[in-house]
Amino acid sequence: xxxxxxxxxxxxxxxxxxxxxxxxxxxxxxxxxxxxxxxxxxxxxxxxxxxxxxxxxxxxxxxxxxxxxxxxxxxxxxxxxxxxxxxxxxxxxxxxxxxxxxxxxxxxxxxxxxxxxxxxxxxxxxxxxxxxxxxxxxxxxxxxxxxxxxxxxxxxxxxxxxxxxxxxxxx
Numbered sequence: 001x002x003x004x005x006x007x008x009x010x011x012x013x014x015x016x017x018x019x020x021x022x023x024x025x026x027x028x029x030x031x032x033x034x035x036x037x038x039x040x041x042x043x044x045x046x047x048x049x050x051x052x053x054x055x056x057x058x059x060x061x062x063x064x065x066x067x068x069x070x071x072x073x074x075x076x077x078x079x080x081x082x083x084x085x086x087x088x089x090x091x092x093x094x095x096x097x098x099x100x101x102x103x104x105x106x107x108x109x110x111x112x113x114x115x116x117x118x119x120x121x122x123x124x125x126x127x128x129x130x131x132x133x134x135x136x137x138x139x140x141x142x143x144x145x146x147x148x149x150x151x152x153x154x155x156x157x158x159x160x161x162x163x164x165x166x167x168x169x170x171x
Contacts, residue, residue, distance in 0.1 A: 007047050010054040015040075016130050017055060018062045025066040031073075039065035108158035116151035123148050 001009075018039065022032035039062040050057050070078055109117060122133045123144075130148075134141040 003047060007044055010050070011040075011043055011047070011058055013129070013131075014055045014058050018058050021059055021062050022066055025063070026069065031069070035065050035069045036062065038069070104159060105155070108155050111158060112151055112154055116147050116154060119144055119147035120151035120155070 015036075019032060019036050022035045022039070023029060026032045026035055039058075042065060043058055043061050046061075067078075109120065112120065118137065119133060122128045122136065123130070128136070130141050130144045133144045137144065
């Protein structure tokens with residue numbers, strides 16, 4: 001098997017997880033695509049360094065590419081040390097805000113139409129790859145990707161401050 005074939009067989013199945021990480025770190029689809037492209041090039045160039053499982057190896061490369069990109073393009077978003085998020089224990093206000101955010105997110109997920117709720121739960125909460133979700137739901141992988149994208153948009157809309165207030169009032 002050639003190096004390229006090995007790369008495709010071992011690394012490409014984790015492309016969704018890699019994009020997901022890039023998207024969460026950059027908080028922007030276009031930026032995530034740019035970072036992912038750079039990360040995949042790095043992964044290909046350094047494929048011979050892969051030891052063990054491909055998924056954690058690739059996600060480490062994506063993470064490093066994201067941090068590099070953030071340092072160059074959005075340095076204000078990085079913690080003061082610019083290497084890792086701060087590890088201080090959150091205070092009571094932060095814990096209360098997190099609990100409120102969790103409740104609002106749970107309510108927003110519960111309010112999604114069934115097909116979207118199913119897709120987002122399988123992907124984000126169960127951490128299943130798109131291919132497995134497609135097999136479970138008996139639908140094409142493109143439909144899975146579309147449902148997850150639409151569910152994410154609906155969640156983003158529902159979690160806007162005014163929408164969160166409406167969710168609480170209508171309960």
